[in-house]
Amino acid sequence: MLQSRLFTKTQKLPPKDAASASHKFLVQGGFVDMLMAGVYTYLPLGWRVINNISNIVREEMNNMGGQEMLMPAMQPKNIWEETGRWASLEEIMYQFKDQSGKEAGLAATHEEIIYDLVRRNIHSYKDLPFAIYQIQNKFRNEPRPRGGIMRGREFMMKDLYSFHLSQEDLDVYYNQVKEAYIRVYDRCGLKVKIAEASGGMFTQKHSHEFQLISEAGEDDIVYCEKCDWAQNEEIASKIEKCPVCGGKIRKGKSIEVGNIFQFGDKYAKDMNGYAMASDGQKKPILMASYGIGISRLVASIAEIYHDEKGIIWPESVAPFQVHLISLGRNEEAETIYQKLIKNNISTLYDDRDSSAGEKFADADLIGIPERVVISAKTKGKLEVKKRNGKETTLLTLEEFIKSR
Amino acid sequence: MLQSRLFTKTQKLPPKDAASASHKFLVQGGFVDMLMAGVYTYLPLGWRVINNISNIVREEMNNMGGQEMLMPAMQPKNIWEETGRWASLEEIMYQFKDQSGKEAGLAATHEEIIYDLVRRNIHSYKDLPFAIYQIQNKFRNEPRPRGGIMRGREFMMKDLYSFHLSQEDLDVYYNQVKEAYIRVYDRCGLKVKIAEASGGMFTQKHSHEFQLISEAGEDDIVYCEKCDWAQNEEIASKIEKCPVCGGKIRKGKSIEVGNIFQFGDKYAKDMNGYAMASDGQKKPILMASYGIGISRLVASIAEIYHDEKGIIWPESVAPFQVHLISLGRNEEAETIYQKLIKNNISTLYDDRDSSAGEKFADADLIGIPERVVISAKTKGKLEVKKRNGKETTLLTLEEFIKSR
Numbered sequence: 001m002l003q004s005r006l007f008t009k010t011q012k013l014p015p016k017d018a019a020s021a022s023h024k025f026l027v028q029g030g031f032v033d034m035l036m037a038g039v040y041t042y043l044p045l046g047w048r049v050i051n052n053i054s055n056i057v058r059e060e061m062n063n064m065g066g067q068e069m070l071m072p073a074m075q076p077k078n079i080w081e082e083t084g085r086w087a088s089l090e091e092i093m094y095q096f097k098d099q100s101g102k103e104a105g106l107a108a109t110h111e112e113i114i115y116d117l118v119r120r121n122i123h124s125y126k127d128l129p130f131a132i133y134q135i136q137n138k139f140r141n142e143p144r145p146r147g148g149i150m151r152g153r154e155f156m157m158k159d160l161y162s163f164h165l166s167q168e169d170l171d172v173y174y175n176q177v178k179e180a181y182i183r184v185y186d187r188c189g190l191k192v193k194i195a196e197a198s199g200g201m202f203t204q205k206h207s208h209e210f211q212l213i214s215e216a217g218e219d220d221i222v223y224c225e226k227c228d229w230a231q232n233e234e235i236a237s238k239i240e241k242c243p244v245c246g247g248k249i250r251k252g253k254s255i256e257v258g259n260i261f262q263f264g265d266k267y268a269k270d271m272n273g274y275a276m277a278s279d280g281q282k283k284p285i286l287m288a289s290y291g292i293g294i295s296r297l298v299a300s301i302a303e304i305y306h307d308e309k310g311i312i313w314p315e316s317v318a319p320f321q322v323h324l325i326s327l328g329r330n331e332e333a334e335t336i337y338q339k340l341i342k343n344n345i346s347t348l349y350d351d352r353d354s355s356a357g358e359k360f361a362d363a364d365l366i367g368i369p370e371r372v373v374i375s376a377k378t379k380g381k382l383e384v385k386k387r388n389g390k391e392t393t394l395l396t397l398e399e400f401i402k403s404r
Numbered sequence: 405m406l407q408s409r410l411f412t413k414t415q416k417l418p419p420k421d422a423a424s425a426s427h428k429f430l431v432q433g434g435f436v437d438m439l440m441a442g443v444y445t446y447l448p449l450g451w452r453v454i455n456n457i458s459n460i461v462r463e464e465m466n467n468m469g470g471q472e473m474l475m476p477a478m479q480p481k482n483i484w485e486e487t488g489r490w491a492s493l494e495e496i497m498y499q500f501k502d503q504s505g506k507e508a509g510l511a512a513t514h515e516e517i518i519y520d521l522v523r524r525n526i527h528s529y530k531d532l533p534f535a536i537y538q539i540q541n542k543f544r545n546e547p548r549p550r551g552g553i554m555r556g557r558e559f560m561m562k563d564l565y566s567f568h569l570s571q572e573d574l575d576v577y578y579n580q581v582k583e584a585y586i587r588v589y590d591r592c593g594l595k596v597k598i599a600e601a602s603g604g605m606f607t608q609k610h611s612h613e614f615q616l617i618s619e620a621g622e623d624d625i626v627y628c629e630k631c632d633w634a635q636n637e638e639i640a641s642k643i644e645k646c647p648v649c650g651g652k653i654r655k656g657k658s659i660e661v662g663n664i665f666q667f668g669d670k671y672a673k674d675m676n677g678y679a680m681a682s683d684g685q686k687k688p689i690l691m692a693s694y695g696i697g698i699s700r701l702v703a704s705i706a707e708i709y710h711d712e713k714g715i716i717w718p719e720s721v722a723p724f725q726v727h728l729i730s731l732g733r734n735e736e737a738e739t740i741y742q743k744l745i746k747n748n749i750s751t752l753y754d755d756r757d758s759s760a761g762e763k764f765a766d767a768d769l770i771g772i773p774e775r776v777v778i779s780a781k782t783k784g785k786l787e788v789k790k791r792n793g794k795e796t797t798l799l800t801l802e803e804f805i806k807s808r
Contacts (some may be wrong), residue, residue: 007471007536008525033521036480036508041521044471044536067411067448072558073477073541074498076440094478096500099545104440106510117437117445121412132411132448137477137540141503154476 001044001320003350003362008033008043010362015148020216022302023148025311029365031298031319038145038153042295045366048319049298050156054135056187056316057158057292060180064173066133066160071110071117073139077103079112083270092140106139111267111289114161119273122163122285128275129169133160135294147216149295150255150303156294164286165277167264174262177290181210181258184292188301189314192257195221195230206262210292216303217255224249255300258292311367312388320348321404323368325359327375336374336382336397343401363387372400405448405724407754407766412437412447414766419552424620426706427552429715433769435702435723442549442557446699449770452723453702454560458539460591460720461562461696464584468577470537470564475514475521477543481507483516487674496544510543515671515693518565523677526567526689532679533573537564539698551620553699554659554707560698568690569681571668578666581694585614585662588696592705593718596661599625599634614662614696620707621659628653659704664694715771716792724752725808727772729763731779740778740786740801747805767791776804 014024015034026032031046042050058068077095080086086095086105094106107113114132122128135158145153160177164170178194185192190212197207209232211221220233224242231239233251242249267273268284277283298317305312315321322340324347326333337349348368350359356375363371364387373383373392382400385392395403412434419438422428430436435450446454462472481499484490490499490509498510511517518536526532539562549557564581568574582598589596594616601611613636615625624637628646635643637655646653671677672688681687702721709716719725726744728751730737741753752772754763760779767775768791777787777796786804789796799807 001471004530005469005471005534007473007531007534008521009531035476035517035520036478039476039478041476041517042474044473047473050474065409067405067409069411069448069451070446070454072439072443072445074440074443074543074558091503094500094502096498098498099495113439113445116439117412126408127411127413130409130411139478154478 001348003348004352006030006044006348010365018148020147020150020299020303021306022150022216022299025306025365025367026148026299026302029310029367032149034148038142038151040149040152040154040295042156045319046298049301049313049317050294052317052319053188053294053297054156054158057135057184057294060184060187061131061133061158061160064131064160064177064180066131068133068135070134070136071107071113073107073137075105075107075113077105079116080105083112083267085112092142094139094141107136108138108140109289109291110134110159111161111263111287112271115267115271115273115287118163118285118287119271122273122275124276125165125278125283128285129162129164129173131160131162131173133158133290148299150216150299151218152295155296158292158294160290162288162290164288165275165283167286170262170264170286170288174260174288177260177288178208181260181290181292185210185212185257187316188297189316190257190297190300190304193221193223193230193254194228195223195232196235197232197259198235206264208260209256210258211254212257212300212304213252214255214300214303215253216299217253219254219256220251221254222249222251255296255303256293257297257300258290260288260290262286262288306367307388309361310365313367313369315369318367318369320346320368321370322347323350323363323366323371324348325350325363325371325373327356327359327373329374329376332380333374336372339397340401345401345404405752407752408756410434410448410752414769422552424551424554424703424707425710426554426620426703429710429769429771430552430703430706433714433771436553438552442546442555444553444556444558444699446560449723450702453717453721454698456721456723457592457698457701458560458562461539461588461698464588464591465535465537465562465564468535468564468581468584470535472537472539474538474540475511475517477511477541479509479511479517481509483520484509487516487671489516496546498543498545511540512542512544513693513695514538514563515565515667515691516675519671519675519677519691522567522689522691523675526677526679528680529569529682532689533566533568533577535564535566535577537562537694552703554620554703555622556699559700562696562698564694566692566694568692569679569687571690574666574668574690574692578664578692581664581692582612585664585694585696589614589616589661591720592701593720594661594701594704594708597625597627597634597658598632599627599636600639601636601663602639610666610668612664613660615658616661616704616708617656618659618704618707619657620703621657623658623660624655625658626653626655659700659707660697661701661704662694662696664692666690666692710771711792713765714769717771717773719773722771722773724750724772725774726751727767727770727775728753729767729775729777730755731760731763731777733778733780736784737778740776743801744805749805749808
């Protein structure tokens with residue numbers, strides 16, 4: 001991609017209300033643009049990061065046997081009334097009447113809709129267990145959207161749902177998804193803690209949150225310094241030392257980057273979802289749901305990976321692998337750009353007629369993992385520098401391609 | 405994909421209100437599911453077709469220099485008021501108040517939103533021309549949603565927007581997109597007519613529709629039997645012979661599978677979008693927009709490619725390339741399935757414990773281009789049949805893979 005053509009440009013000043021590094025740099029770097037409070041456009045750079053994260057999530061969900069599909073954002077009132085959530089989610093769910101007076105809502109989540117689809121289609125143990133997921137924008141009327149895309153009113157989410165005929169079967173799959181989630185975060189460069197959560201009306205062992213310790217977070221969790229134990233503060237407020245190893249516990253503000261819930265037979269009872277088991281008995285279809293906030297992950301990664309100059313994207317999610325910068329050497333740089341592309345190295349090529357200082361500042365702000373400079377000084381070679389390093393090395397194009 | 409695991413199954417009966425082949429077969433075949441009038445879930449099979457079409461569209465838009473991004477569905481009233489469309493689109497646009505009383509609308513289209521983004525970011529000829537696009541669900545309160553996903557209230561669309569400083573530049577790009585659109589339809593197996601359209605408030609030469617002649621369509625167009633000339637009936641009602649070649653004209657109901665508009669300086673004037681030209685003069689930023697209904701394309705393809713038994717997908721958009729059917733030979737078929745996958749041949753493998761009749765009927769309904777049967781009769785070979793052919797041939801696995 002030619003940087004002279006890239007929509008949009010970087011901005012000199014951060015947004016006025018930016019209190020976190022991710023909010024500041026994602027807006028300044030041209031990754032996202034605010035349309036209204038909590039509602040953002042993913043600009044070409046940000047959309048590339050979203051897609052990279054989505055593809056990691058997709059691979060891990062497919063490996064779990066998840067089938068991808070897409071449910072609508074617009075949803076009828078009557079299905080949500082079956083579980084009482086049309087009323088209980090009133091504050092968070094956008095609900096409106098269409099021009100004919102019919103009431104509809106915008107998807108804040110999809111449990112009711114997927115369960116309706118399942119009860120109409122699944123009638124036998126032969127079709128169970130199975131898992132289905134989607135990646136799409138969801139809508140929540142957050143009273144205080146903040147942190148840029150950290151907590152939005154329209155935000156991108158992956159939601160997986162699994163269906164089972166026995167609690168044992170559900171438990172096994174639930175634990176496998178827990179491990180798949182850790183792989184997702186690992187691949188995005190994030191070390192998260194799995195915190196036991198209250199899960200609203202359910203017992204604590206049936207819900208877990210994936211928490212990233214960060215000052216930019218809004219969640220309070222309690223966790224052990226030595227072992228893996230962690231709990232949401234809501235249920236852990238009276239704990240004074242780690243119940244697993246006896247070690248010292250800490251409290252921290254934290255970012256919730258995912259959550260998983262076991263609903264057991266709640267939906268079967270509320271929405272009448274039963275299937276025939278292999279012994280001929282009618283049994284409830286159990287459900288669990290598993291969410292990852294894709295757009296929040298973008299912000300979380302920027303929160304963990306940045307310095308005072310800008311973002312430092314991990315390779316796995318970076319919008320481009322290489323930032324090629326020409327300092328008055330566009331003819332030479334163009335040839336190198338074409339060769340990098342031919343070698344499947346995704347490259348943002350700064351072909352603009354700007355100063356070296358401006359180009360380097362933009363490169364630091366945008367945060368592509370490797371910077372390659374072509375100038376009179378480099379004499380036909382490539383001056384290579386990692387975004388998170390200080391050393392530069394001079395390499396031939398062939399050496400550079402081999403080094404990757 | 406194992407067919408025993410596929411969510412959902414085919415249905416014995418078509419939906420009651422299905423008046424068109426595409427509506428009937430897409431629902432019966434398990435491609436889409438109706439949640440409410442005009443609002444559909446894309447089930448795993450349908451989602452695969454959507455993605456195949458989206459990727460064709462994406463390639464052609466990228467080739468046109470289009471940059472992909474994603475704008476929000478939720479939109480503020482004030483920006484739409486600048487052009488007067490908050491009022492004029494009142495009937496078609498979902499408009500509501502959020503819990504704080506603030507008015508918002510759901511995206512029926514994105515001209516106002518993209519133009520707002522452009523006027524805030526583009527200030528110089530150096531940044532023009534450029535083009536940007538997205539693929540996402542749009543919302544229109546159609547009074548009579550019909551034909552399944554042919555005309556929905558929530559539907560998937562690709563919308564490209566281009567920006568220019570001169571009419572000549574806009575004309576050149578507009579004509580290039582016209583050609584790119586023809587390539588998109590060609591690759592989807594569709595021969596469309598380009599009809600001049602009135603374009604609402606604009607002159608006819610500045611808007612074109614891409615029309616697919618079909619009884620399932622709702623548009624009336626007038627077209628020449630001999631040459632390429634076509635016009636929307638709205639503006640062609642008094643024409644009696646072809647104005648280009650003098651040939652006989654026909655009238656026909658037709659499916660509008662795309663449309664392109666030149667807005668000229670309308671948005672520059674309404675929304676104050678100007679940039680500095682190379683001569684230092686302030687000039688209006690001209691806009692054109694270009695839409696393709698992705699979900700309508702799914703229905704259109706099914707409308708053109710079907711017989712009395714089901715759909716016959718063109719290879720380019722088919723949910724899978726091969727439908728592998730085991731008749732009591734699952735061990736043998738499983739080995740072949742694994743080898744097909746290793747050779748990157750996407751395969752739906754019917755491993756179910758069902759009758760041959762049921763499996764063949766499902767294969768015809770789903771419409772995967774090639775059917776491969778493994779049975780006692782095939783003696784280690786593959787019985788291969790095209791969905792749109794009658795002949796079967798016996799091939800070894802190696803011969804089959806080579807034949808593709």
